[in-house]
Amino acid sequence: MTTEALLAYAHFLAILTMTVFLASEAALCRKEWLNAAVVERLARVDMIYGISALVVLITGVARTYWGMKGVGWYWSQPLLHLKVTLFVVIALMSIGPTVRFMRWRRNLRSSGALPSDVEIRNVRRLVMIEAHLLALIPILAVFLARGVAVSS
Template sequence: MTTEALLAYAHIMAFLMAATFLASETALCRKEWMNAAAVERLARVDMLYGISALLVLATGLARTWWGIKGGAWYWSQPLLHAKVTLFVVIGLMSIVPTMRFLRWRRAVRAGGALPSDDQVRSTRRLVMIEAHLLALIPLLAVFLARGVGTR
């Protein structure tokens, strides 16, 4: 029982970290606030977001392996597959902003060139879509935990 509680706690904390860093990216990625320091900060926050997303994955897998219900139960549930699919979609979407943040940082370091307003706006839009999709994962988790739609 203690193991299950600690696994759940670790998974929730990792998810909250990912949500926090994604929200920070959203806040920082504004054309009105864009300067060299914001570009550097965006790249750093995005790295922390990536690390926290890996922690979400690792703790989620740990719950399926060492949790009370066991891997056979978890992996037979459609809602778990929906959560994982959504997580993968968000992860694939996050590649574009990550590449842009790194490119912007290189440009700032090379000569101080900041991204255009259009680049910032389109990147912020992608990050916002990620954030909104991320909010659906806990909903699926609650349904899974309560047995809604389980086999």
């Protein structure tokens, strides 16, 4: 029982951290606000977002193995597969912004150049899509926890 509670706590804390830093990226990635300090901050925020996403994945997998319902039950559930699929889609989408944030920082440090308005808008669009997809995962989690569309 204690293991289940601690795994749930670690998972929820990682989810909240990931959500906060994704929201921070969305807030910072605006052409009106982008300056040298924000470019540096975006790269750091994105790194914390990526680390927290990895912790979400690790703690989620740990919950399936060491949680009360067991690995057999969890991995036989279609809603879990849908959650994981959405998570992977978001992770793949986040590669683009991560690469661009690193490029922006490299360009800033080498030449002092900031990204173009079009580039900022395109990256922000991807970050916003990630955030909106992320908002779908909790409803799947709630349905899974309540036994909605669960395989027996």
